[in-house]
Amino acid sequence: MHTGEEHRRDVREREERERNERHDDGERHDGGGERPTMTIVPHGPYVVRGKVRIVEDAIVPAADGTHLEYDRVREIETKDDEEVALCRCGHSCHTPFCDGTHAKVGFDGTETASRAPYAERADEYEGPLVDLDDDNRCAYARMCHQAHGDVWTLTEEGNTVPLEDEAIAGAWNCPTGRLVSMNAHTREVYEQHFEPTIVLLEDIQEGDSGPIFAAGHIRLVGADGKPYEDRNRYAVCRCGSSENEPFCDAMHINVQFRDASPAWAGAIGSTDPLFDYHPHA
Numbered sequence: 142m143h144t145g146e147e148h149r150r151d152v153r154e155r156e157e158r159e160r161n162e163r164h165d166d167g168e169r170h171d172g173g174g175e176r177p178t179m180t181i182v183p184h185g186p187y188v189v190r191g192k193v194r195i196v197e198d199a200i201v202p203a204a205d206g207t208h209l210e211y212d213r214v215r216e217i218e219t220k221d222d223e224e225v226a227l228c229r230c231g232h233s234c235h236t237p238f239c240d241g242t243h244a245k246v247g248f249d250g251t252e253t254a255s256r257a258p259y260a261e262r263a264d265e266y267e268g269p270l271v272d273l274d275d276d277n278r279c280a281y282a283r284m285c286h287q288a289h290g291d292v293w294t295l296t297e298e299g300n301t302v303p304l305e306d307e308a309i310a311g312a313w314n315c316p317t318g319r320l321v322s323m324n325a326h327t328r329e330v331y332e333q334h335f336e337p338t339i340v341l342l343e344d345i346q347e348g349d350s351g352p353i354f355a356a357g358h359i360r361l362v363g364a365d366g367k368p369y370e371d372r373n374r375y376a377v378c379r380c381g382s383s384e385n386e387p388f389c390d391a392m393h394i395n396v397q398f399r400d401a402s403p404a405w406a407g408a409i410g411s412t413d414p415l416f417d418y419h420p421h422a
């Protein structure tokens with residue numbers, strides 16, 4: 142059993158190790174170039190710079206009906222290195238892009254979210270095969286619900302490889318990065334590798350448009366010019382109503398935010414290959 146302090150030290154050391162590995166990896170594969178960045182404009186949009194794909198995915202039931210998955214709706218064409226401004230206020234007439242409406246509606250985009258590191262904010266759940274960290278930032282994407290239970294139950298009670306598989310898949314497909322699953326014995330973190338991708342979510346069951354899911358260590362820089370903590374996954378608000386700006390807090394459901402996605406006319410393709418639902422396959 143780990144004490145709280147041992148756990149926090151483990152997490153800090155693990156994150157430092159991962160940062161160093163990413164640095165090495167970046168130097169090998171892209172000449173040490175900068176990671177793509179999302180910069181918050183004061184009371185305005187997110188400005189995206191660098192090599193990053195922008196796609197739109199629908200949250201829909203998987204074919205076997207046991208869990209939800211991301212299905213690709215479309216890829217949004219952008220030119221390499223072109224700056225793109227994504228709407229944050231929820232009022233643009235040209236979603237997902239900013240059209241300047243934020244100024245007309247007097248959007249207040251004040252960032253109120255804690256800047257404390259994930260390791261300090263997260264609670265720990267322990268299990269026989271995997272442990273789980275959880276910082277409670279929820280976008281209501283419901284990936285944490287799997288065929289044989291939710292991620293917390295699967296973590297604490299799952300004692301077979303298939304149940305462990307579900308615990309990991311439910312954690313690592315959560316868009317907010319709220320849930321981080323790790324090997325209970327070695328403390329190795331289970332995270333998918335993503336090429337930097339911005340995923341605009343459409344929640345078909347709930348009938349609303351969800352957050353911007355940033356996958357693959359995209360740098361997030363606040364309106365004050367200070368970067369947020371480096372995360373592999375996080376979800377930022379695009380309905381303009383979050384009470385934890387810039388992060389999504391599922392308020393898009395309360396305000397029934399819906400963008401102009403072709404998903405609402407049925408243009409939904411098949412499972413997005415960006416995501417893995419079978420960690421041990």
Ligand code: FES
Binds near residue numbers: 232244
């Ligand atoms: S942030 Fe500019 S129109 Fe929404």
